[in-house]
Amino acid sequence: MLKKIVLPDLGEGIDSADVSEILIKPGDTVSVDDIILVLESDKASMEIPSENSGVVKEVFVAMGDEVKTGESLLSIETTSDNKDKPDIQKTEEGPKEVVEKSVKPVEAKQETKPSTDKTFASPGVRRLSRELEIDLSLVGATGEKGRITKEDLHGYIKQKMVQGGSITASSFPKIDFSQWGVVENTPLTKIQKITGERLQQAWQTIPHVTQFDEADISVLNSKRIELKKEGLKKNIKVTFLPFIIKAVVKALKEFPRFNSSLDHLGENLVQKNYFNIGIAVDTPTGLVVPVIKDADNKSVLGLSEELMDISERARTKKLKPEELKGGSFTISSLGGIGGTNFTPIINPPEVAIMGVSKSSWKPLYDYKNKEIIPTFVMPYSLSYDHRVIDGALGASFTTFFSRSLLDVSTFE
Ligand code: CAO
Numbered sequence: 001m002l003k004k005i006v007l008p009d010l011g012e013g014i015d016s017a018d019v020s021e022i023l024i025k026p027g028d029t030v031s032v033d034d035i036i037l038v039l040e041s042d043k044a045s046m047e048i049p050s051e052n053s054g055v056v057k058e059v060f061v062a063m064g065d066e067v068k069t070g071e072s073l074l075s076i077e078t079t080s081d082n083k084d085k086p087d088i089q090k091t092e093e094g095p096k097e098v099v100e101k102s103v104k105p106v107e108a109k110q111e112t113k114p115s116t117d118k119t120f121a122s123p124g125v126r127r128l129s130r131e132l133e134i135d136l137s138l139v140g141a142t143g144e145k146g147r148i149t150k151e152d153l154h155g156y157i158k159q160k161m162v163q164g165g166s167i168t169a170s171s172f173p174k175i176d177f178s179q180w181g182v183v184e185n186t187p188l189t190k191i192q193k194i195t196g197e198r199l200q201q202a203w204q205t206i207p208h209v210t211q212f213d214e215a216d217i218s219v220l221n222s223k224r225i226e227l228k229k230e231g232l233k234k235n236i237k238v239t240f241l242p243f244i245i246k247a248v249v250k251a252l253k254e255f256p257r258f259n260s261s262l263d264h265l266g267e268n269l270v271q272k273n274y275f276n277i278g279i280a281v282d283t284p285t286g287l288v289v290p291v292i293k294d295a296d297n298k299s300v301l302g303l304s305e306e307l308m309d310i311s312e313r314a315r316t317k318k319l320k321p322e323e324l325k326g327g328s329f330t331i332s333s334l335g336g337i338g339g340t341n342f343t344p345i346i347n348p349p350e351v352a353i354m355g356v357s358k359s360s361w362k363p364l365y366d367y368k369n370k371e372i373i374p375t376f377v378m379p380y381s382l383s384y385d386h387r388v389i390d391g392a393l394g395a396s397f398t399t400f401f402s403r404s405l406l407d408v409s410t411f412e
Contacts, residue, residue: 003052005073007039010046016068017046019061020120020147028056030076037061037073038122047123054078064145121148128153137190138197146321159201191286202348207386210343211394215402217359218376223408227300234301240378241279241333242303244356246411247404249275249296252329255397257389259328261349269388278327278347279307281314288314289347291327299412335359335378344383351385352397378405 010017021038024030030050037048054076061073119136121129125148129136136148139156143149177183188196220243231238252259252275261270275296278289290310292303313319330347333356344355359378366373382401384394 001078002057002075003054003078004075005036005048005050007067007069007071007073009069010039016066018120019063019065019067020145021122022059022061022063024056024059024074026056026058030054030056039067040120048073050076052076052078119148120146121153122150125150125153132157135193138193140194189285191283191288195287198348199345202345206346206348208343208346208383209386209389209391209394210381210383211391211398212341212379212381213398213402215378215380215405216364216375217378217405218374220405220408221359221376223411231301231304236301236304237308238300238304239307240335240356240359241307241331242300243405243408243411244331244333244354245277245292245295245303246300246408247401248277248329248331248354250404251397251401253296254400255393257393258352258384258397260351260388261328262351262385262388266387272328274328276326276328278330278350279310280330280332280344281311283315283317285317288319288324289327289330290314290319290323291325293326329353331356341379341381343381346383346385351388353383354401355381355383357381 007017009015017039019037020040022036023034023038024036030036031053032050034050035047036050036056039046039048057075057077059074060071061067067073119139120141120143121136126136128134128150129139134153134156136153139148139152141148142152217240220240224238224240224243228238256271257269259272259275261272262268263270274294277292277295279292281288281290290313292298292306292310295303298306310319310323327347327350329350330344330353332344332353334342335356335358338358341357342355344353346353357379359376361374362377363372364375364377365371380398382394382398384397
């Protein structure tokens with residue numbers, strides 16, 4: 001007999017849920033109580049068990065679909081050893097009797113999550129995270145449509161154990177600040193929490209060295225003015241950043257160690273022969289680092305256009321997850337805001353990051369000709385992982401980079 005399984009009333013005022021896992025496909029044989037689907041609403045996550053044994057004929061839903069109470073989920077060709085008899089509603093479909101069968105979700109009540117939690121994970125993963133008091137929003141998701149898998153959770157726990165830290169985020173005692181005055185509590189955004197975790201991990205596990213330097217960008221300034229005019233005609237904003245990206249790529253080619261990663265055991269160096277540059281973008285909900293892929297193959301105008309696009313989409317939360325992955329070196333530019341220098345924190349698994357500060361005109365004394373030359377100077381810093389890069393290499397990189405910015409005639 002062919003039975004259609006429909007979404008039951010989930011209770012608690014929930015009238016729809018998203019499909020977060022499909023554990024069967026047409027042709028699969030299922031037994032009574034096998035979990036066939038996992039659904040998530042904004043209040044609960046629930047496993048849908050099969051109340052029949054038989055062969056799955058058709059699955060009517062896809063991952064991420066929103067399904068409503070009473071909607072058909074799948075059809076099963078039942079076998080004779082079923083524990084239940086059809087009891088809800090009968091319809092005719094072709095020569096076979098089709099029974100609409102409503103299943104009962106498992107543990108819907110215990111799986112309640114706060115309505116602000118936008119993470120997707122199966123009930124098993126949620127249960128484990130609750131037991132270990134792990135905030136799931138801090139766990140990177142590798143599953144389909146951003147779902148946190150069991151492996152993601154295990155990876156997170158392992159990482160914490162390697163760090164020797166506790167799994168819960170805060171190491172401060174609870175303090176009642178209101179005893180000293182009026183206070184306001186604002187929850188951190190998901191981006192801020194994830195970034196904070198990653199930065200803390202990077203700061204605690206990577207031996208950072210930060211090298212400071214200054215580049216004479218007087219010639220680059222003239223070149224930028226020239227290209228800025230050209231860009232304006234096409235509605236493209238040309239800042240200093242595309243030139244900096246070009247010079248960074250040149251330096252990475254000259255000093256490939258800066259374009260590498262340590263493997264997960266910290267025993268092998270993985271040399272990358274691609275040049276994917278992450279750009280730190282300040283957004284209202286926190287710091288986001290989209291990646292410009294294959295930056296070595298892009299022109300100044302092409303990079304400018306891409307920078308405008310990714311920074312706009314970062315600020316309006318329109319970036320796709322894959323646009324935030326695969327970077328080989330990161331640039332954090334505060335040049336449009338101010339400051340003379342800062343110490344950027346490496347973005348793992350990368351081994352180096354450049355921090356760019358605001359340029360200004362300075363009088364530079366030319367000792368040979370005994371004259372003062374007005375020079376447009378860009379201060380910048382380079383933080384690197386001392387396990388991979390030694391100081392001499394760090395200084396060589398910045399020297400080469402500064403020199404590259406003196407001759408931007410090749411940067412088109
Ligand atoms: N020196 C002088 N002027 C600079 C400069 C520098 N180093 N860098 C940028 N400027 C100028 C730009 O040329 C532009 O001026 P014009 O309008 O005359 O062209 C102006 O400052 C504004 O630039 P911008 O910041 O909008 O553009 P950008 O390409 O330089 O940077 C982006 C883009 C996305 C990196 C930037 O907007 C941003 O979000 N920066 C913050 C990154 C951040 O928060 N990092 C910290 C991480 S560590 O906590």
